[in-house]
Amino acid sequence: MNSRLSAAVHGWLLLMPAMLLLVAFTHWPAVASFIESFSSTPRPRRPSRFVGVANYEQMLADPVFWQSLANNLWFALGTIPLAIGLALLMAIWVNDRIPGRTFARMAYFTPTILPMIAVANIWLFFYTPQYGLLEQVASGLGFASHNWLGSRETALAAVALVAVWKESGFFMIFYLAALQGISPTLAEAAALEGASRWTFFRRVQFPLLMPTTLFVLINAVINAFRTVDHIIVMTRGGPDNATSLLLFYIYQVGFNFWDTSYAAALTVVLLAMLAIAALVQYGWLERKVHYR
Amino acid sequence: MYSILVERVSKTWSGTSAVEDVSFTVKAGDLVVLLGPSGCGKSTTLRLIAGLDTPTSGRIVIAGQDVTELPPAKRGIAMVFQSYALFPHLSVGENILFGLKVRKVPRAERDARLAKTAEMLGLKLLLDRRPSQLSGGQQQRVALARAIVAETSVCLMDEPLSNLDAQLRLEMRREIRALQQRLNMTMIYVTHDQVEAMTMADRVILMRGGRIEQNATPAELYDRPGSAFAARFVGTPPMNVIPAQAVAGRDWALPAFGTHVLGDLSIGIRPEAVRLDPAGVPAEIVAAEYLGADTLIETRLGNAPFVARTAGRIGMKAGDTVHLAWSPGDAHWFDRASERRIA
Ligand SMILES: Nc1ncnc2c1ncn2[C@@H]1O[C@H](COP(=O)(O)OP(=O)(O)O)[C@@H](O)[C@H]1O
Ligand SMILES: [Mg+2]
Numbered sequence: 001m002n003s004r005l006s007a008a009v010h011g012w013l014l015l016m017p018a019m020l021l022l023v024a025f026t027h028w029p030a031v032a033s034f035i036e037s038f039s040s041t042p043r044p045r046r047p048s049r050f051v052g053v054a055n056y057e058q059m060l061a062d063p064v065f066w067q068s069l070a071n072n073l074w075f076a077l078g079t080i081p082l083a084i085g086l087a088l089l090m091a092i093w094v095n096d097r098i099p100g101r102t103f104a105r106m107a108y109f110t111p112t113i114l115p116m117i118a119v120a121n122i123w124l125f126f127y128t129p130q131y132g133l134l135e136q137v138a139s140g141l142g143f144a145s146h147n148w149l150g151s152r153e154t155a156l157a158a159v160a161l162v163a164v165w166k167e168s169g170f171f172m173i174f175y176l177a178a179l180q181g182i183s184p185t186l187a188e189a190a191a192l193e194g195a196s197r198w199t200f201f202r203r204v205q206f207p208l209l210m211p212t213t214l215f216v217l218i219n220a221v222i223n224a225f226r227t228v229d230h231i232i233v234m235t236r237g238g239p240d241n242a243t244s245l246l247l248f249y250i251y252q253v254g255f256n257f258w259d260t261s262y263a264a265a266l267t268v269v270l271l272a273m274l275a276i277a278a279l280v281q282y283g284w285l286e287r288k289v290h291y292r
Numbered sequence: 293m294y295s296i297l298v299e300r301v302s303k304t305w306s307g308t309s310a311v312e313d314v315s316f317t318v319k320a321g322d323l324v325v326l327l328g329p330s331g332c333g334k335s336t337t338l339r340l341i342a343g344l345d346t347p348t349s350g351r352i353v354i355a356g357q358d359v360t361e362l363p364p365a366k367r368g369i370a371m372v373f374q375s376y377a378l379f380p381h382l383s384v385g386e387n388i389l390f391g392l393k394v395r396k397v398p399r400a401e402r403d404a405r406l407a408k409t410a411e412m413l414g415l416k417l418l419l420d421r422r423p424s425q426l427s428g429g430q431q432q433r434v435a436l437a438r439a440i441v442a443e444t445s446v447c448l449m450d451e452p453l454s455n456l457d458a459q460l461r462l463e464m465r466r467e468i469r470a471l472q473q474r475l476n477m478t479m480i481y482v483t484h485d486q487v488e489a490m491t492m493a494d495r496v497i498l499m500r501g502g503r504i505e506q507n508a509t510p511a512e513l514y515d516r517p518g519s520a521f522a523a524r525f526v527g528t529p530p531m532n533v534i535p536a537q538a539v540a541g542r543d544w545a546l547p548a549f550g551t552h553v554l555g556d557l558s559i560g561i562r563p564e565a566v567r568l569d570p571a572g573v574p575a576e577i578v579a580a581e582y583l584g585a586d587t588l589i590e591t592r593l594g595n596a597p598f599v600a601r602t603a604g605r606i607g608m609k610a611g612d613t614v615h616l617a618w619s620p621g622d623a624h625w626f627d628r629a630s631e632r633r634i635a
Pocket of ligand 1 (some may be wrong): 305309310327329330331332333334335336337
């Protein structure tokens, strides 16, 4: 009994440093935000006080919140399938024995190791009106000039594309690792039966990759809702809030408008949405993807 | 009438050769075993026949058609892998039907063939399970079923029993042999286990270092091994092959063929051909191993280990001297330098 107790104490002591950091910088801020979301923002002459769900009522009536939410859903819908599909395609390709595959793997992975700020600056140059890369190519081919980031119709798609470019290489690594865990004799057995490359992918590789797809999907959803760096660098939410995503809006409310309580309420909503998404994916999908 | 012809086939992996100038034929309906120690090129030979690898040179013909350049699926073969290669996410039934679905066999025929095969291999109650829910022996049966359901005339197997325990191996090798004969399949079977080879094969192709050492029936391989290597590879315990000087001066033991220099020869005697006889060659016992039905006596003869198998228990221990004898007809003579058989 005594030794079991001391083992437990030991265990907790070992967990303590990491636990302290997590509590101080993750759990407590989340709880604090939750509490703060029910109070008013402190002003020089008006200290913070309990206001109930006033911040949430404000949110329901806030058109910019709704637009940010809609933007974010479109952003997620556009980036997630594209990034995952591309990642899968690249992984399948560089998993095969092709000449120069190490180089290809490295090339695909490079965007991942670049900081998002740097990526944003590279793409800023691509998208620049008049002398940007895209403009030069387009005008070379005789197309009319277009301000990709400056027009409401294309700005969201343009920043979504940057996210896809950055993320698919990262997801590819997971797919590549999973593909290498699939025994090569399965491919040989399928080849003996006359299965085409596509049949083998559809009937064997894709189902066996489902657990990876689930993992990648959850990460992609979370990433889609916490993207902010390249928005700040490239568009600052503009034009006319066309690229304002939820986290960017929270940043704006919190640190440009200094309405910290409203920002806290927005944060709570964002966290709740992510939690529900993760629960749905783990709880519901997980039962369908594991074959063991 | 042959079903498979392998003609002067070689395979080189970036400079080192795995298979060198290998030629043999397999008669329709025969079971031929590729036998040899690990790394001698058995799997490579089989994979070349299957089309999973392409030969560096040479020609492969199956059922009268040159298949050297054809992809595996066009060769009319089925194959059982050592690791079974079952699809882990598919049920047993789906695994067995995979190939038929790929080849778009009509549903009614598919179901009929599945039922027949499952019946034959005793898998009827397991069709809905996943491979991970099966024992090793059951997985092996599924792999076998997948090969049989294809109804190809040629079936290739690469060490199909090596992951099973001894008892199951014994049962499965009988079963595979019975199936092969019943369905009149032409089979090439790879193994490093000489007991499997001797018990199952119509012909054994013994390989060594990428080349064919001997191609013979099991009886020939045992009775007239073509080389000291073949002599040592077949039989439990293996044949004693020792320098011939060890029997110098024993007239009864000397070779009957014409001119020879004892120093250039090796003599081979199977342990089971040795008898204890006061007129024999004296040798000191190193160890005696009592096995029940018989005893293995390990001795040294002319500085080489020499094992004798005698019936029952002998009342002797290490350090004692025994006299070993055999009938001249049981002696095998090999050239010592080339290791080839002389007589
Ligand atoms: N894919 C490969 N690449 C390079 N060398 C190989 C490959 N496959 C087999 N070899 C070599 O060829 C030789 C024969 O191998 P293998 O046919 O697998 O032997 P066995 O099946 O008789 O044990 C070995 O030396 C092995 O290292
Ligand atoms: Mg092998």
